[in-house]
Amino acid sequence: MSQAEIPFLFVRGGTSRGPYFNRADLPEDRDALTEVLLSVIGAGHPQNIDGIGGGVAVTTKVAMLSPSDDPNCDVDYFFAQVAVEERLVDYKPTCGNILVGVGPAAIEMGLVQPTGDRTKVRIKAINTGATVEATVETPGGRVSYEGTASIDGVPGSSAPVGLSFLDVVGSACGAFLPTGKLREEIDGIEVTLMDVAMPMMIARAADFGLTGYETVEELDANRAFYDRVEPMRLEAGRRMGLGDVTKSVTPKIGLLSPARHGGAISARYFMPWNCHPTMAVTGSQCLAACTLTPGTVADGMGVIPNEVPALMKIEHPQGIIEVLVDYAQGADGFQMKSAGLVRTARLLAKGAVMVPGALLEGHA
Structure with missing residues (x-):
C-alpha cells in the first residue's frame, strides 16, 4: 500500500496539542476529510497507536487553516475533534486551546505576514462564527516561543499569546440562554x-x-x-x-x-x-x-x-x-461584550504526516 504525505505543524496550543494543516492540503469533501483525519490521529484505538493522537481528548484535536474571505479577518480556523476509541470526527464545536496556536501557525505557514515585534492575527472560527484577535510575539519577523508567561497545566514558560474573543454569545445556539431560562x-x-x-x-x-x-x-x-x-x-x-x-x-x-x-x-x-x-x-x-x-x-x-x-x-x-x-x-x-485571556503555544514539530495513498486519490 502506497502512502501519501500531508505537510503539517505539530503545535501545543494552551493545554491541548495536535496537527495544524493548511486546509488546501486536505480533501474538500467532508467524508473524505473525515477518513484522512481518522488515519492521521489513529482513531479507534485507546492509545491511537497507528496515528499521532495521544490517547486522550486533548491530544486528538485538529486545526485546519486557510486565508479568510471575511474582510475583517486574516485567517479561517476550522476545528475537528477526533475521538480516541471510536472512528468519529465531530465538526460542531470549536476549541479555544487549539485556537491559541492558530496565530503562530498561520505565520509559520505564511498565511499571515509578521508586522513588527508583535503581530495581531484576526481569526474567524468557522465552526461557530466567532471572531478572535490573537497577539503573537514576532521579534525580528519570526514567531517567538520563548518568554516568561506560564499557564497551569503546562510545565515551564513561553511567549505569551493574547486572545480577545468577540461575538461569542449564542454562537452555536443563537442565544445567550437558548431556552430563555436562567435555571x-x-x-x-x-x-x-x-x-x-x-x-x-x-x-x-x-x-x-x-x-x-x-x-x-x-x-x-x-x-x-x-x-x-x-x-x-x-x-x-x-x-x-x-x-x-x-x-x-x-x-x-x-x-x-x-x-x-x-x-x-x-x-x-x-x-x-x-x-x-x-x-x-x-x-x-x-x-x-x-x-x-x-x-x-x-x-x-x-x-x-x-x-x-x-x-x-x-x-x-x-x-x-x-x-x-x-x-x-x-x-x-x-x-457580555468580550472575553480576553493570555495563554501560550509552542511549535513541537513540523514536516509531513503519512496516510494511506488511497485516501488522497483525486486530491491534488
Missing part, C-alpha cells in the same frame, strides 16, 4: 443551559453528591456519575436546539463549587465523556459568564470582582485560568 430542571437536577463560546450544561457539583474538588482520576473512575449525567446532556442538547447530540461533544458539562484558593469559582469541565485535565478556553468563558449572571446555578456561589472588566479566576484540577470579561449588567440582564 431549569433536568432529571431532578437544577441546571443552567448557556451558550458563550461553547454551549454548556452547568450544574452544582453538590447536587450530584460531589464536592467539586475531586481529581480528574477520581471523577473518571466514577462511572455512575457519567451514567447519570449523559442522559441529562442529551436532553440539554435537545432543549438548546442542537438536536441529537449522541455523537457530538456539545453541549459540554460544567460542575461548579465555591473557590478554595482565592479564585472566583471552582469548576470541573467535561469533554463530555471524561474530565478535562485543566480547563477549556472556551468553557472558561461560559463558566465565567454563568458565575457573573444573577439567577443562574452559580448565584451566591461565586466571588464577583468589583471592577469591570472583571478578572475571573476559575480554579481547575491543576491550578487557575484567568478570564478578563467585559460586560454590562442592566435592565436587560447580563450582556
Whole structure:
C-alpha cells in the first residue's frame, strides 16, 4: 500500500496539542476529510497507536487553516475533534486551546505576514462564527516561543499569546440562554443551559453528591456519575436546539463549587465523556459568564470582582485560568461584550504526516 504525505505543524496550543494543516492540503469533501483525519490521529484505538493522537481528548484535536474571505479577518480556523476509541470526527464545536496556536501557525505557514515585534492575527472560527484577535510575539519577523508567561497545566514558560474573543454569545445556539431560562430542571437536577463560546450544561457539583474538588482520576473512575449525567446532556442538547447530540461533544458539562484558593469559582469541565485535565478556553468563558449572571446555578456561589472588566479566576484540577470579561449588567440582564485571556503555544514539530495513498486519490 502506497502512502501519501500531508505537510503539517505539530503545535501545543494552551493545554491541548495536535496537527495544524493548511486546509488546501486536505480533501474538500467532508467524508473524505473525515477518513484522512481518522488515519492521521489513529482513531479507534485507546492509545491511537497507528496515528499521532495521544490517547486522550486533548491530544486528538485538529486545526485546519486557510486565508479568510471575511474582510475583517486574516485567517479561517476550522476545528475537528477526533475521538480516541471510536472512528468519529465531530465538526460542531470549536476549541479555544487549539485556537491559541492558530496565530503562530498561520505565520509559520505564511498565511499571515509578521508586522513588527508583535503581530495581531484576526481569526474567524468557522465552526461557530466567532471572531478572535490573537497577539503573537514576532521579534525580528519570526514567531517567538520563548518568554516568561506560564499557564497551569503546562510545565515551564513561553511567549505569551493574547486572545480577545468577540461575538461569542449564542454562537452555536443563537442565544445567550437558548431556552430563555436562567435555571431549569433536568432529571431532578437544577441546571443552567448557556451558550458563550461553547454551549454548556452547568450544574452544582453538590447536587450530584460531589464536592467539586475531586481529581480528574477520581471523577473518571466514577462511572455512575457519567451514567447519570449523559442522559441529562442529551436532553440539554435537545432543549438548546442542537438536536441529537449522541455523537457530538456539545453541549459540554460544567460542575461548579465555591473557590478554595482565592479564585472566583471552582469548576470541573467535561469533554463530555471524561474530565478535562485543566480547563477549556472556551468553557472558561461560559463558566465565567454563568458565575457573573444573577439567577443562574452559580448565584451566591461565586466571588464577583468589583471592577469591570472583571478578572475571573476559575480554579481547575491543576491550578487557575484567568478570564478578563467585559460586560454590562442592566435592565436587560447580563450582556457580555468580550472575553480576553493570555495563554501560550509552542511549535513541537513540523514536516509531513503519512496516510494511506488511497485516501488522497483525486486530491491534488
